[in-house]
Amino acid sequence: xxxxxxxxxxxxxxxxIMVTLAMSGVALxxxxxxSISLQKSFNAIDTYFGTHMQQIRIVDYLSRDVKxxxxxxxxADLQTVTxxxxxxxxxxxxxxxxxxxxxxxxxxxPTVAYTASGPQVNYGAANSTxxxxxxxxxxxxxxxxxxxxxxxxxxxxxxxxxxxxLANTExxxxxxxxxxxxxSGGSVAAQSxxxxxxxxxxxxxxxx
Amino acid sequence: MKGPSKHxxxxxxxxxxxxxxxxxxxxxxxxFELNAVCLRYIDATKESVAALQSVQDRAEMLRNLAxxxxxxxxxxxxxxxxxPNAAPFAQKATETVKISxxxxxxxxxxxxxxxxxxxxxxxxxxxxxxxxxKIDVSVAWRMTLGGRSRTEQTTTIISNGSKx
Numbered sequence: 432x433x434x435x436x437x438x439x440x441x442x443x444x445x446x447x448i449m450v451t452l453a454m455s456g457v458a459l460x461x462x463x464x465x466s467i468s469l470q471k472s473f474n475a476i477d478t479y480f481g482t483h484m485q486q487i488r489i490v491d492y493l494s495r496d497v498k499x500x501x502x503x504x505x506x507a508d509l510q511t512v513t514x515x516x517x518x519x520x521x522x523x524x525x526x527x528x529x530x531x532x533x534x535x536x537x538x539x540x541p542t543v544a545y546t547a548s549g550p551q552v553n554y555g556a557a558n559s560t561x562x563x564x565x566x567x568x569x570x571x572x573x574x575x576x577x578x579x580x581x582x583x584x585x586x587x588x589x590x591x592x593x594x595x596x597l598a599n600t601e602x603x604x605x606x607x608x609x610x611x612x613x614x615s616g617g618s619v620a621a622q623s624x625x626x627x628x629x630x631x632x633x634x635x636x637x638x639x
Numbered sequence: 640m641k642g643p644s645k646h647x648x649x650x651x652x653x654x655x656x657x658x659x660x661x662x663x664x665x666x667x668x669x670x671f672e673l674n675a676v677c678l679r680y681i682d683a684t685k686e687s688v689a690a691l692q693s694v695q696d697r698a699e700m701l702r703n704l705a706x707x708x709x710x711x712x713x714x715x716x717x718x719x720x721x722x723p724n725a726a727p728f729a730q731k732a733t734e735t736v737k738i739s740x741x742x743x744x745x746x747x748x749x750x751x752x753x754x755x756x757x758x759x760x761x762x763x764x765x766x767x768x769x770x771x772x773k774i775d776v777s778v779a780w781r782m783t784l785g786g787r788s789r790t791e792q793t794t795t796i797i798s799n800g801s802k803x
Contacts, residue, residue, distance in 0.1 A: 458663075465667060469674055476677045483684060490692070600703055604724075627688060628724035630696040632703045 475612045478586060482625075485582040486607045489563075489570055489590050490629045492581050496561045496572075497603045497631040505603075509591040512563040512603070516574075517554035517635065525557070552635070563590070586610045587622070602632040676784075683784040689728035690791035694776045696723035697734065698795050701774055706799040709738070710767040712748055712760050719750050719758045728780070730754050737775040740768035741796055771798050 443451070493512065497503055500514040521527045521534045528535045541554045562573045570582040570590060582588060587610040595602050607627045613620040651659075700718060701709060708714040719736060722729035734752040739745075746764035777792035 465670070469670060472674050473677065476681060479681055480684065483688065487688060494695075597703075599705075602699070602703070606725075626726070627692060628696070628726045629692055630699050630724060632699050 472613075479611050479613070479625075482584050482586055482588060482609045482611075485570075485584055485588060486609070486625075486627045489582050489588075489607055490605065490627060492572055493563060493590070493592065493603070493605055494629060494631040496563075498634050500561075500633055501558065501635045503592075503594045503601060503603050503633065505592050505594050509593055510565050510589070512592045512594075514561040514563075516559045516561055518557050518559055519554060563592070565589070584609060586612060589622075600632055602630055605629045605631075679784045683782050686728060686780065686782055687789070687791070689726045690732065690778050690780065690789070693723045693726065693728060693732065693734070693778050694791055694793045697736065697776045698774060698793055701736070701776070702795065702797055706769075706772075706797075709772060709797060712750075712763055715748070716750055716758050716760055719752050720756060722756070732778040732780040735775075735777045735779070738767060739764055739773050740766060741771040741773040744773070769799060771796055 496514045496516060499519070500516050502515040504513045505511065518525070519539060521537055521539050523535060527539065539554055541552045543552055559575050562571075564571050564573070568583055568585055568588070569580045570588065572579045572581050588607070589609065590605060590607045592603050592605040595604060605628070607629075608622045608625050610622045611620045611625060697719075700723065701715070704714065704718070715736065715738070719734070723734070731754050733754060736750045736752075738748045744764070745766040745768070747762055748764040748767065749761040750758055751761055752758045773794065773796055775792065775794050777790055779788065779790045781787070782789045
């Protein structure tokens with residue numbers, strides 16, 4: 432009796448395997464490339480939002496100090512800003528605090544002088560000095576020697592402030608840019624496209 | 640006797656392959672669309688921040704005016720011809736400024752600045768008083784994300800006097 436031979440043709444030919452490998456390679460390459468591109472894109476977006484918030488924080492800090500300042504000066508490269516601020520709060524060592532320690536850290540009562548051009552508010556001769564500067568990748572705020580890092584970024588965060596003297600007052604115009612890590616076609620995204628503009632007028636500067 | 644040969648072909652059919660490819664394409668299309676939405680969110684965020692700075696800068700410009708100028712329609716209209724700042728956002732936003740006496744208004748002086756920079760006086764208040772005025776500054780624009788209408792607004796009180 433002849434045995435019944437079952438022929439299971441389950442194998443692949445060399446051609447089939449080669450074609451399959453080639454197609455799989457292309458698909459895997461596409462998946463890997465896409466994954467890397469998307470990962471880079473999401474990372475860039477995350478960094479962009481993070482730096483964007485730092486821009487807003489710098490604007491907030493600087494505007495607050497400029498608005499309560501008496502004088503604003505900027506360095507030649509526009510990257511260091513010095514604001515002279517009245518001492519609104521009675522601090523340790525001030526004559527008021529020496530005379531009455533209970534007044535320490537309380538608001539100082541200003542004197543108001545009525546002049547021909549309007550009332551003039553005076554908080555005393557002593558002032559505080561606030562300096563905004565760039566130190567490496569950080570933006571620093573230094574008030575009477577006390578340093579606070581208000582922003583830190585690795586993507587070239589650059590604030591530039593111009594103090595504008597007007598006939599009746601003064602204002603500080605600030606632009607803040609950074610270098611986004613997006614790339615397109617090998618070219619790096621433009622830093623100018625990230626600019627935030629801000630203007631703050633000095634409240635304590637006499638107007639006409 | 641020779642029995643029937645059994646051929647077991649383990650490959651996938653064209654239909655199965657096409658469905659698989661379709662699912663893969665849909666997956667990648669979703670991922671890339673998600674990425675595109677993220678990029679458009681960046682644009683929308685930039686617009687929102689620019690709008691916020693725009694109304695703040697306009698409020699600062701108005702605050703800097705002498706009170707007599709602030710209550711003078713011609714002066715404010717001339718001032719508004721200049722954009723609040725150099726941001727490109729000003730070229731796509733419509734800006735509205737309303738001035739009224741505070742705390743009791745007697746009419747509203749309203750100005751509108753188009754994206755092209757044309758300023759019109761929509762209404763003039765009967766009396767803005769001599770002590771306090773309320774300033775409403777708003778910008779309206781159509782956002783990049785979804786083309787929806789957006790507005791940003793701020794309100795401030797300005798007093799007559801040389802110190803602010």
